[in-house]
Amino acid sequence: MRNADVLRFARDAAAGYPLRTSLSVLAMAIGVAAVVVLTALGDGARRYVVNQFSSLGSNLVIVLPGRSATGGFSPANALTTTPRDLTVDDAFALTRLPSVRRVAPLTAGNSEINANGRLREVVVAGTSSTYIDIRSFKMAAGRFLPAADWNRGAPVAVIGSKIQEEIFGGRSAVGELIRLGDRRLRIVGVLKSVGQGLGMNTDEVVFVPVGVAQSLFNTNTLFRVLIEARSRDELEAVKREVMAALKARHGGEEDITVITQDAVLATFDRLLRALTAAVAGIAAISLAVAGILVMNVMLVAVTQRTAEIGLLKALGARAATIRDAFLAEAAMLSLVGALTGYGLGLFGAFVLRQIYPVFPAYPPDWAVVAALGTALGTGLLFGIMPARRAARLDPVQALMKH
Amino acid sequence: MSVIQLAGIERVFHLGDSTVHALTHLDVGIDAGEYVAIMGPSGSGKSTLLNLLGLLDRPNAGSYHLEGRDVTTLTPDEQAAVRSRRIGFVFQSFHLVPRLTAAENIGLPMMLAGIPAAERAQRVTQALNDFGLAPRADHRPDQLSGGQRQRVAIARATIMQPAVLLADEPTGNLDRATGDDVIHLLETLNGRGMTLIIVTHDQKIGSRARRQLLMEDGALKSDSARPSVAT
Numbered sequence: 001m002r003n004a005d006v007l008r009f010a011r012d013a014a015a016g017y018p019l020r021t022s023l024s025v026l027a028m029a030i031g032v033a034a035v036v037v038l039t040a041l042g043d044g045a046r047r048y049v050v051n052q053f054s055s056l057g058s059n060l061v062i063v064l065p066g067r068s069a070t071g072g073f074s075p076a077n078a079l080t081t082t083p084r085d086l087t088v089d090d091a092f093a094l095t096r097l098p099s100v101r102r103v104a105p106l107t108a109g110n111s112e113i114n115a116n117g118r119l120r121e122v123v124v125a126g127t128s129s130t131y132i133d134i135r136s137f138k139m140a141a142g143r144f145l146p147a148a149d150w151n152r153g154a155p156v157a158v159i160g161s162k163i164q165e166e167i168f169g170g171r172s173a174v175g176e177l178i179r180l181g182d183r184r185l186r187i188v189g190v191l192k193s194v195g196q197g198l199g200m201n202t203d204e205v206v207f208v209p210v211g212v213a214q215s216l217f218n219t220n221t222l223f224r225v226l227i228e229a230r231s232r233d234e235l236e237a238v239k240r241e242v243m244a245a246l247k248a249r250h251g252g253e254e255d256i257t258v259i260t261q262d263a264v265l266a267t268f269d270r271l272l273r274a275l276t277a278a279v280a281g282i283a284a285i286s287l288a289v290a291g292i293l294v295m296n297v298m299l300v301a302v303t304q305r306t307a308e309i310g311l312l313k314a315l316g317a318r319a320a321t322i323r324d325a326f327l328a329e330a331a332m333l334s335l336v337g338a339l340t341g342y343g344l345g346l347f348g349a350f351v352l353r354q355i356y357p358v359f360p361a362y363p364p365d366w367a368v369v370a371a372l373g374t375a376l377g378t379g380l381l382f383g384i385m386p387a388r389r390a391a392r393l394d395p396v397q398a399l400m401k402h
Numbered sequence: 403m404s405v406i407q408l409a410g411i412e413r414v415f416h417l418g419d420s421t422v423h424a425l426t427h428l429d430v431g432i433d434a435g436e437y438v439a440i441m442g443p444s445g446s447g448k449s450t451l452l453n454l455l456g457l458l459d460r461p462n463a464g465s466y467h468l469e470g471r472d473v474t475t476l477t478p479d480e481q482a483a484v485r486s487r488r489i490g491f492v493f494q495s496f497h498l499v500p501r502l503t504a505a506e507n508i509g510l511p512m513m514l515a516g517i518p519a520a521e522r523a524q525r526v527t528q529a530l531n532d533f534g535l536a537p538r539a540d541h542r543p544d545q546l547s548g549g550q551r552q553r554v555a556i557a558r559a560t561i562m563q564p565a566v567l568l569a570d571e572p573t574g575n576l577d578r579a580t581g582d583d584v585i586h587l588l589e590t591l592n593g594r595g596m597t598l599i600i601v602t603h604d605q606k607i608g609s610r611a612r613r614q615l616l617m618e619d620g621a622l623k624s625d626s627a628r629p630s631v632a633t
C-alpha cells in the first residue's frame with residue numbers, strides 16, 4: 001500500500017467516527033494548550049524580571065548596608081533597607097579603587113514637592129552627577145545634577161518625566177523654583193521617561209544632590225552605593241576591592257553586601273526557568289493522559305473494526321500495512337490535537353498579553369517543541385499497542401465478528 | 403492442469419479439553435476454470451476448507467499447491483501477496499467497509515496492492531460498468547440493496563483478476579431472485595475462465611455447478627467428478 005493511500009485510509013477511518021476522533025483530538029489539544037499557556041506565563045514572568053534588572057545598567061555593582069546572611073545573594077535582602085552605616089565618605093573612598101570607573105551614592109526618602117501651585121508626594125533620591133551615566137538615563141531637557149562636592153551640594157533638582165507632566169503640564173520646568181520639604185530648589189533638568197524600574201518608578205522621582213537629600217532627611221547614611229566597573233571582566237575585581245576597602249574603613253567588620261547585577265539576574269533567571277520547567281512538567285502530565293486516551297480510542301477502534309481488519313487481510317493486506325494504517329490514524333489524532341492545542345495555546349498567550357500588556361507572555365521555543373514532540377510521541381507510542389493488536393488479528397476469527 | 407491440489411490435509415481445533423477434527427485426510431484436485439460447489443451439513447468443515455484454500459488459515463498437516471506452487475510453507479507476507487493477486491473472496495455477509503463508497507470498496511484490493519490511483523480509477527470505472535453499478539458508484543453500503551452490495555463485493559473480489567474465486571454462502575443473506583442473479587453473475591465470471599468454488603447448503607444452487615463436493619464430519623464424502631471416491 002502506498003504511503004499516500006495509508007494516510008488517506010487512516011484519515012477516512014478517523015473521519016468515519018467523529019465523536020471518538022474529536023474526543024481524542026480535544027484531549028490532546030487541551031494538553032498542548034496547557035503547556036503552551038503555562039510556559040508562556042512562566043517565561044513571561046522570567047523575561048519581565050530580567051528586563052527589569054537589565055534596565056539597571058550594565059557592569060553594575062551595588063553595595064548595600066548590612067551583611068547578607070548567607071554570603072550569597074537572596075532576593076529577600078535586595079529589598080531590605082536595614083540602615084547600617086554606609087556613608088558618603090565610604091562611597092567617595094571607592095572612587096579611588098583601580099577597577100572602578102564611576103561611583104554614585106544613593107539615599108532615598110519620601111517628601112512633598114510644592115511647585116506651580118501644586119502639591120504632590122514624591123520619592124526623593126539623593127545622588128551625584130555620575131548617577132545618570134551609571135544608569136544610562138537620558139535627559140529630556142536641561143542637564144543632570146552638576147559635578148560637585150558630595151558633602152555639600154547645590155540647591156538644584158532634576159525631576160522625572162511624570163512629575164514634569166503632572167505639575168508643569170506641557171510647559172518647560174527647567175529653571176523653575178520648587179519647594180521640596182523645607183528646601184527651595186531650582187530645577188536644572190528633566191529626565192526622559194524610562195518607565196517602571198524595579199522597585200521604583202524613575203519617572204516619579206526627584207533627584208537632588210546627595211548632601212541636600214541627607215540634610216532633608218536628617219541622616220548621614222546611604223541607602224545604596226552604585227558602582228560601574230571598568231569592564232564586565234572586572235566585576236569580580238570590583239567586588240573584591242570594594243569588600244576590602246570597606247572592611248578596612250569599618251574597623252575590620254564585613255558589614256556590607258556587594259551584589260552584581262549578573263548574580264541577581266542569574267538567580268532570578270534560574271529560579272524562574274526552574275519554575276517554568278516545573279509548570280511545563282505538570283502540564284505535560286495532561287499530555288500523557290491524552291496519550292492514554294488515544295490508546296484507548298484506538299483499542300476501541302480495533303475492536304469496532306475487527307471485521308474490517310479481517311476483510312483487509314482477506315483482500316491481501318500485509319500485517320505491516322494494517323499496523324501502519326492504525327499507527328497513522330493514532331498519529332493523525334495526535335497531530336491534529338497537537339496543532340489545535342498549539343493554536344489554542346498561542347491564542348491564550350495572546351489574550352494574556354492583552355490583559356497584562358507589561359507581561360511578555362510568549363511560550364519559549366523549547367516548550368513548544370517539547371509539547372508538540374510529546375504529543376506526537378505519546379500518540380505514536382500509545383498507538384503502537386492497538387496497531388500491533390490489529391495487525392496480529394487472526395483473519396478467520398476477525399471475519400466472523402460482525 | 404490443476405490450479406488447486408490438496409494432499410493429506412488435516413485441520414484440528416482445540417476447544418478447551420476437546421479437539422475438533424474440522425478436516426481429515428483431505429485429498430482434492432481442482433482444475434483451472436472449474437465450477438465447484440462444496441456442500442454438506444452445517445459443521446461439516448466447508449468454511450474451514452474454503453479458508454484454507456484462501457490462505458486465511460493453515461492446515462495442521464498436508465500440502466496445498468496453488469498453481470503448482472506449495473503455498474503452505476510461504477511466510478505470512480508471501481501468503482498475503484498470493485491472496486492479493488490470485489484469490490478473490492465473496493462472503494455471505496458481504497463485508498463491505500461501511501464508510502467507503504461502492505467505488506472505493508471495489509478499489510480497496512488495488513489500493514492495498516499499491517497500484518497507482520490513476521490506474522485504480524480507470525479499472526474501478528470499468529468494473530462499475532461491467533457490474534451495472536455505475537449509478538451507485540458514490541453510494542455507501544447502507545444506501546445499497548442486498549443484491550447491489552453483493553455485486554460490489556464480487557466486483558471487489560475480481561478486480562485483481564484472481565485465478566480462483568471463493569464464495570462462502572454468497573446467497574445466504576439474499577432472497578431467492580436476488581440470489582439467483584448473484585449466482586448468474588458468478589457463473590458468467592466462471593464462463594470467462596475464472597475458477598469458481600462456492601460453498602452452499604442450497605441443493606438447487608449446488609446442482610448448477612459442474613462438480614459437487616459433499617463434505618461430512620470434515621471428510622470428503624463424495625466427489626461428482628470421481629464417483630469412485632465415494633465410499
Ligand SMILES: Nc1ncnc2c1ncn2[C@@H]1O[C@H](COP(=O)(O)OP(=O)(O)O)[C@@H](O)[C@H]1O
Pocket residue numbers: 415416417422423424442443444445446447448449450451
Ligand atoms: N476457530 C475454531 N475453533 C474451534 N472450532 C472450530 C473453529 N472453526 C471451526 N470450528 C469447528 O470446525 C468444524 C467445521 O466448521 P465449519 O468449517 O465452519 O463448518 P461449516 O462451514 O461446514 O458449517 C465445526 O465443528 C466447528 O465448530
Ligand SMILES: [Mg+2]
Pocket residue numbers: 448449450
Ligand atoms: Mg460455514
